[in-house]
Amino acid sequence: MTDWRLNGQEEYLTGKTLYRIVLPDYWQEAYTTKNSFFQKIKKYAETYVRELKRGHEYLEGEKIGLFWHEHCEFCWDKAMSDTEGTFYCTEDMYYWVCQECFDDFKNDFNWTEKTAEELPETDVSKYEPVFIVTKKNEE
Numbered sequence: 001m002t003d004w005r006l007n008g009q010e011e012y013l014t015g016k017t018l019y020r021i022v023l024p025d026y027w028q029e030a031y032t033t034k035n036s037f038f039q040k041i042k043k044y045a046e047t048y049v050r051e052l053k054r055g056h057e058y059l060e061g062e063k064i065g066l067f068w069h070e071h072c073e074f075c076w077d078k079a080m081s082d083t084e085g086t087f088y089c090t091e092d093m094y095y096w097v098c099q100e101c102f103d104d105f106k107n108d109f110n111w112t113e114k115t116a117e118e119l120p121e122t123d124v125s126k127y128e129p130v131f132i133v134t135k136k137n138e139e
């Protein structure tokens with residue numbers, strides 16, 4: 001049986017513990033508590049603004065959440081801080097899976113489901129934001 005969504009994810013997602021994230025509630029909580037999810041977004045946003053020299057108006061208050069989005073590893077459904085949706089992420093919050101794909105593949109991938117409250121706080125100081133910078137007028 002083949003599924004268009006399967007593309008080698010078993011190599012890095014088999015047997016993982018996935019944490020259930022309900023948006024936008026989780027973002028609201030992260031913004032209030034300033035947890036590591038918030039700190040990561042903040043670091044990314046500040047790096048973005050510094051490198052690209054734009055978007056500084058979004059560093060104020062809750063707008064900073066607009067810097068973040070992720071895609072489902074299987075169907076590419078988009079997770080955003082201001083849009084309703086339930087997703088599951090790995091402990092490092094690097095891989096995200098939407099509710100539908102989680103339900104479809106949880107048995108095949110042998111996932112363990114945990115709640116957002118069980119998500120451990122991570123050391124954000126080691127987090128290096130990565131994004132593509134297009135430099136104009138390069139010599």
Ligand SMILES: [Zn+2]
Pocket residue numbers: 072073074075076077097098099100101102
């Ligand atoms: Zn999906």
